[in-house]
């Protein structure tokens with residue numbers, strides 16, 4: 473028995489295939505392979521860097537799918553099914569939008585794989601794959617499952633180890649797929665299992681890919697105390713309410729945290745309230761900030777800087793109170809604070825989120841409401857009609873932020889911050905190493921089309937189960 477695990481790319485550039493130079497280890501594939509019984513051969517192909525050898529014999533193609541890679545994932549699934557290889561799709565997109573995915577696969581997996589992956593493998597070995605497997609989200613890698621990191625070798629991934637401490641988040645921002653996938657819950661791994669995993673691999677630089685590492689302050693503090701003796705450097709994603717807790721901030725520093733991706737989303741408190749961005753309003757004692765007291769994040773940013781943390785500021789742009797001018801002001805704000813990185817994301821309607829349903833009911837969705845499949849949709853383009861500008865104006869305003877952010881002048885200007893990037897050689901190195909990579913990626917990805925082919929995925933396969941490989945070769 474052999475399983476081929478696949479990480480699909482988003483799409484392609486017009487003039488050539490697209491190679492993602494900022495690619496990171498596909499952790500979910502390593503985890504799945506790590507849970508697969510030893511007698512089963514596992515291989516990983518990463519569509520972001522290598523050709524998938526569709527003709528190489530295999531017994532099951534297991535593809536991880538997120539919304540941005542759905543179109544390409546369906547193309548890949550089709551190639552395998554044409555060759556008679558059964559396909560299972562799992563991950564965020566199949567979980568949030570199963571009906572679409574089942575049209576492109578023999579089986580779909582809804583939820584986290586830990587509890588019943590062994591059942592999938594056993595069914596596949598007997599040739600009796602079920603059309604659907606369903607397992608609730610929960611604690612990751614329970615029982616000390618270790619990802620098969622050996623399968624990541626020689627694929628040119630960035631030199632940073634991806635790992636999980638927790639999954640999910642307790643907040644409920646209206647645009648967020650995480651909040652729906654995990655139903656507002658947050659699941660924390662056993663500290664001992666995470667520490668064992670750190671010890672089992674060589675790198676000392678770790679990216680905890682948690683959706684919100686600090687969703688539960690007390691659990692995080694307990695883990696961080698135990699992390700201190702490991703003497704690693706790490707980064708993660710976390711919400712701004714961390715700055716309300718001085719003990720937590722100190723533990724971040726002591727345990728080797730270099731910075732976090734933080735969702736600032738918007739500078740406008742009305743936008744923040746509408747999107748239910750709870751953590752951006754919390755202050756000491758959980759007292760909600762009064763609108764008149766809105767300080768444009770001055771105090772939390774000061775606290776982050778005082779702890780020498782290098783912030784990756786993430787914005788979602790295109791909320792109902794945003795204008796072209798307010799988006800420009802967001803760019804000025806990020807430059808002023810000399811963040812390490814910034815993501816100027818267009819607000820995206822992900823299916824099954826409250827935002828998606830609202831925009832749908834207001835008739836504001838573009839691309840028939842299915843931008844991720846539409847042959848004309850391009851990466852980082854608006855997929856809905858904003859209230860105070862046109863979709864093209866929104867696309868252009870966000871691109872303008874990215875263009876400005878990634879110039880050499882901007883990188884040099886932001887670098888001169890003695891509290892953060894210049895506060896240690898390691899921080900300066902991270903700043904200088906990653907800024908050019910992300911600048912190049914932002915430019916390359918902008919406007920990229922999804923999938924490799926312009927025909928609808930699945931149109932070559934009308935009744936896939938009945939087509940034999942001989943018939944396909946004969947056509």
Ligand code: B12
Nearest residue numbers: 496497499500534536538539562563564581584585649681
């Ligand atoms: C780390 C991360 C990144 C990293 C890259 C990681 C990498 N390896 O390349 C960075 C920061 C670069 C990144 C970029 C982006 N990301 Co990202 N990312 C994540 C994050 C936080 C963790 C991924 C991870 O490794 N998780 C750990 C693994 C073990 O968990 P998992 O993937 O959920 O897998 C489990 C189950 O889902 C299931 N499963 C998954 N796949 C499969 C397959 C099969 C066959 C089976 C049976 C089961 C199964 O079993 C696994 C074990 O339980 C996820 C959120 C999340 N919680 O997963 C977002 C997430 C996947 N990203 C998202 C997005 C939108 C993006 C971007 C498009 C953002 C942007 N605008 O640029 C880009 C581009 C993505 C791309 N394809 O190129 C969205 C996708 C939304 C959606 N509805 O699909 C997510 C869900 C975050 C979010 N807030 O909504 N990302």
Ligand code: SF4
Nearest residue numbers: 641643644645648651
């Ligand atoms: S805080 Fe972040 S992860 Fe949590 S619901 Fe909001 S956007 Fe999602």
